[in-house]
Amino acid sequence: MKLRETNVGRSIFRSPDRKTERDRAAGHWSSFLLHIYPVKVRREELHFRYSWYLGVASTVLLASLVVSGVYLMFFYVPSPTTAYGDMQTIQTEVAFGQFIRNVHRWSAHLMVITVAAHMARVFYRGAYKPPREFNWVIGVFLLILTLLLSFTGYLLPWDQLAYWAVTVGTSMADFVPFIGGSAREVLVGGDQVGAATLIRFYVLHVALLPLIMVAFLLVHLWRWRKDAMLDQERPGMGLGPHAGEEGGVGAPPGSGKQGGGE
Amino acid sequence: MSDTDPREVEGKRLLGIVPGQPATGERKVPEEQDLVTVWPHLLVRHAVVGVAVLLFVLILGILFDAPLREVANPFETPNPEKAPWYFAALQELLSHFHPLVAGVLVPGAVIVGMIALPYIDRNPAARPALRKVAVVVFTSFLVVWILLTLIGFAFRGENWGWVWPWDEWHGEL
Amino acid sequence: MDRRRFLSVGWKLGAVAIGCAGAWTSWDLLRPLPGSGLGGLIKTVPPDEVPAHTTIYVRSAQTYLTRIEDEIVALWQKCPHLGCRVAWCEGSGEFECPCHGSTFNRAGEVRSGPAPRGMDRFVVAETDGVIQVDTGTVVRGQPAGSPESIDEPPRDGSC
Numbered sequence: 001m002k003l004r005e006t007n008v009g010r011s012i013f014r015s016p017d018r019k020t021e022r023d024r025a026a027g028h029w030s031s032f033l034l035h036i037y038p039v040k041v042r043r044e045e046l047h048f049r050y051s052w053y054l055g056v057a058s059t060v061l062l063a064s065l066v067v068s069g070v071y072l073m074f075f076y077v078p079s080p081t082t083a084y085g086d087m088q089t090i091q092t093e094v095a096f097g098q099f100i101r102n103v104h105r106w107s108a109h110l111m112v113i114t115v116a117a118h119m120a121r122v123f124y125r126g127a128y129k130p131p132r133e134f135n136w137v138i139g140v141f142l143l144i145l146t147l148l149l150s151f152t153g154y155l156l157p158w159d160q161l162a163y164w165a166v167t168v169g170t171s172m173a174d175f176v177p178f179i180g181g182s183a184r185e186v187l188v189g190g191d192q193v194g195a196a197t198l199i200r201f202y203v204l205h206v207a208l209l210p211l212i213m214v215a216f217l218l219v220h221l222w223r224w225r226k227d228a229m230l231d232q233e234r235p236g237m238g239l240g241p242h243a244g245e246e247g248g249v250g251a252p253p254g255s256g257k258q259g260g261g262e
Numbered sequence: 263m264s265d266t267d268p269r270e271v272e273g274k275r276l277l278g279i280v281p282g283q284p285a286t287g288e289r290k291v292p293e294e295q296d297l298v299t300v301w302p303h304l305l306v307r308h309a310v311v312g313v314a315v316l317l318f319v320l321i322l323g324i325l326f327d328a329p330l331r332e333v334a335n336p337f338e339t340p341n342p343e344k345a346p347w348y349f350a351a352l353q354e355l356l357s358h359f360h361p362l363v364a365g366v367l368v369p370g371a372v373i374v375g376m377i378a379l380p381y382i383d384r385n386p387a388a389r390p391a392l393r394k395v396a397v398v399v400f401t402s403f404l405v406v407w408i409l410l411t412l413i414g415f416a417f418r419g420e421n422w423g424w425v426w427p428w429d430e431w432h433g434e435l
Numbered sequence: 436m437d438r439r440r441f442l443s444v445g446w447k448l449g450a451v452a453i454g455c456a457g458a459w460t461s462w463d464l465l466r467p468l469p470g471s472g473l474g475g476l477i478k479t480v481p482p483d484e485v486p487a488h489t490t491i492y493v494r495s496a497q498t499y500l501t502r503i504e505d506e507i508v509a510l511w512q513k514c515p516h517l518g519c520r521v522a523w524c525e526g527s528g529e530f531e532c533p534c535h536g537s538t539f540n541r542a543g544e545v546r547s548g549p550a551p552r553g554m555d556r557f558v559v560a561e562t563d564g565v566i567q568v569d570t571g572t573v574v575r576g577q578p579a580g581s582p583e584s585i586d587e588p589p590r591d592g593s594c
Contacts, residue, residue, distance in 0.1 A: 021299060028301050040297040041304055053311040060312040064319055084333040091330065102323035109435060110319065112348045123379075123400055126388030133380035140376045147348060154346055161434060163334035164343045164519060168353070168534055171518035172365035180366075182466065190467045192336065192518070200465075229297065337494060337512075339520040341533035357535040357549050361516065364549075421593070422536035 036221050038228040045228070050125070054118035055224075061111040062217070068104040069206065072097075076156070078202035080195050083158035108150050115146045131230065135223040138216055145213045152205035155198060166201070167193050329434055341420050342432055350414030351407050357422050372403075479566045482507060488587075490523045490541065496568045498557060499523055499530075503542045503585060509557040509568045510543040515576055516550040526592030530554065541587055545579040552576040 003009040005017065015027035025039045044050055075094050076086045090097035119139060122128055128136035155166045170193065173184040189196025298304070331340070345353045355364035383396050390397045415433045419425035425432065436444075477496040485491065490501040490510075497520075499510045510530075512520045519534035529546060530539040537548030544553040553576025558569045 024299055024301060028299070034301065034305075037300045037305070040299055043296045043298050046298065046303055046307060053307070056308050056311045057315045060315045061319070064316060080334070087330055091327075098327060099323050102326065102328050103319055105328035105435075106322040106326070107319050109347075110315075110322075119376075120400075120404060124390060124397070126390075126393070128380045129383075129386060129388060130380070136380050137377050140373065143376075144373065150346065150348065157330055158334045159331040160334055160338070160340050161329065161331045163336070164339055164534070165345045165349075168343065168345055168517045168519060169349065171516075172352075172356075172361060175361040176366050177362075182462075185467050186462060186465045188467075189465070192513070194336075196467060229295065337497070337520065339522070339533050341522075343519055343534040353535070356517065359549065360551055361549070362551075365517075421531055421533055 036225060038225045041228045052117070052121055054114050054121055058111055058114045058118055059217070061107045061114060062213070064107045065104060065111065066210070068100045068107065071100050072104060073206060078156065078198050080158060080198055083156065083198060087157045087159070108153060112146055112150055115143050119143060132223070132227055135220060135227070138220045138223065142213070142216050142220060145209060145216065149205060149209050149213065152201040152209065155193075155201045156205065158198065163193060166197070170197075342418055342422055344414070344418070344432065344434060347411065347415045347433070347435060350412075351410035352414075354410045354414035354418070475569075475571060477568045477570055479568055481565055482561055485566065488541075489525065489528075492523065493568065496557070496570055498568055498570075500559075500566065500568075501541055507559050507561075507566060508542065509559045509566075511555045511557060511570075511573065513555065514550060515552045515555060516548070521554065522594065524592075524594035526594055527589045528587055529589050529593075531594055538589070540583055540585060540589075542583070542585050543576055544581065544583050545576075546583075546589070550579060552578045553581070 004013050004015075013027065014030045015023070018024050018027060028034050028037070028039050072090065075090050075097065077083065087101075090101055092098075094100075122136065122139065151166075151169060155162045170184055170188050173187060174180050176183060187197075187200065188194075189200050344350065352365065352369065355368060358364065359368075383393070385393045385396065387393050416427040416431075417424060419430050419432050427433070477493070477498075479493045479496060479498075479500065480491070485500045485502050485507050487502040490499040492499055492512075493509075496509070497512045499512065501508055501510070514521045514532040514534065514537060516532065516535055516537055519532050521530045521532045521537075521539065524531050527538075528541060530541075530543065532538070532548065532550070535549050537550035538546040539550070539554050540546055542553075543556065555576055556574045558572045558574065560567050560569070
């Protein structure tokens with residue numbers, strides 16, 4: 001007997017047996033995990049050449065970064081006296097430490113590439129055009145956040161590579177008119193990169209920036225889900241003044257209140 | 263609408279009124295879209311891509327070790343000193359122009375330009391052939407940025423002097 | 436202004452005010468405490484140990500000491516461009532920055548590269564027979580393009 005046909009299964013999935021496509025849509029609609037997806041998408045979105053699946057790749061890399069990053073946090077103390085030693089311990093003594101660190105590092109580099117490539121692909125597809133302008137703007141912020149996360153993480157090993165790259169990076173702030181000098185001081189926590197900088201970058205890297213990142217990502221996905229069925233370059237669909245509004249002319253059948261599973 | 267709904271107009275049931283549109287007569291019938299259900303069509307593909315990406319990262323992690331140089335030393339700047347590769351283009355710019363230009367104005371303009379892009383480019387066409395200006399501008403920016411990144415990452419050696427990557431390698435990930 | 440409009444504008448202004456107060460407070464909390472930098476007077480070497488045609492490095496003050504026209508000058512190691520440590524190169528008789536290739540002459544004036552001004556100096560004074568460097572007082576270098584105060588062309592043999 002299948003789990004979803006038992007009393008317990010029904011209480012979990014709350015969906016009818018999958019007999020028709022409508023049942024399947026209903027099951028999708030009542031699933032918490034699937035609610036970040038629309039119920040239906042345009043067929044062309046399935047093709048590899050449509051998106052190259054770069055958005056999915058970026059999201060998966062973010063997940064890999066969160067998992068490997070949390071593992072590394074168990075073995076790392078952000079202080080100039082301990083940080084470098086902890087890195088050596090991670091690489092030599094911690095079980096799978098070197099491997100997890102590698103995965104974290106390469107995921108971060110790859111994520112910068114996939115996020116940038118995702119933006120380029122969206123540009124050439126013209127997918128930033130109305131009504132998707134605002135999602136593009138959120139995407140720009142996500143790219144900036146990716147770079148900031150990479151940069152703050154770069155300091156944490158406290159080796160020569162880290163120390164001087166961050167010295168150069170933060171010194172750039174000095175040249176911003178009016179607020180530059182104090183912005184650099186707030187970021188660095190002193191005249192030069194030191195203990196205060198390390199703890200600041202650590203907090204930014206493991207708490208503040210990831211939270212902001214996830215918040216922006218959720219809005220990004222939500223906008224994608226809302227717009228997933230809107231077509232482009234068709235009169236009255238996706239480009240007209242009433243496109244996407246409920247009941248507006250050109251709204252596809254089923255995008256209203258009752259239909260479409262929305 | 264009053265509470266006598268639904269009412270009939272010219273023999274048709276009136277369900278709603280869209281401003282500027284006739285209640286009866288010729289209405290645009292939207293083209294039927296070619297839609298597929300996300301489960302299973304899109305989800306299966308996403309799962310495959312996700313597993314493939316993870317596998318790729320795991321293999322990279324087994325094959326290559328992340329670099330760790332000597333402990334940070336404020337009295338010794340390594341030569342050459344390189345920013346992470348994604349800032350190599352900026353560092354290359356910084357070696358040519360005043361920091362206010364290369365470190366603040368250029369990146370600021372790039373970010374503002376990217377954010378403003380969908381509001382500047384109001385051409386509704388999606389196909390690249392119908393929006394040559396946007397495509398040319400964006401592509402040239404992309405090419406310049408990738409070139410600068412490559413130069414800063416691989417073609418710079420001691421004191422930020424020019425080197426050929428096959429003679430001396432100074433790139434570090 | 437009627438009551439409805441007053442309330443509508445009022446709560447928005449209130450929210451903005453709270454936001455500004457929060458931002459200002461956090462900004463101020465995150466400013467480094469005074470004296471957290473290098474700071475203070477640092478005793479170095481007797482004046483006659485400071486050379487005239489080369490430099491000596493004082494690690495505790497992160498400073499190069501040299502003599503320009505019989506006057507002792509303390510040059511901070513931090514590159515005025517982006518903060519890398521500028522190294523003295525005996526071979527060329529110049530300061531060279533490894534990050535973006537700026538070069539400075541022995542007096543810390545810009546010769547080439549992207550540095551916007553010469554190397555910063557500290558105020559020096561002689562007390563009890565040793566040179567004291569006041570790392571709390573930074574004198575900013577001359578802007579790039581100013582004429583050089585010493586005539587020492589670079590030698591061959593850059594580092």
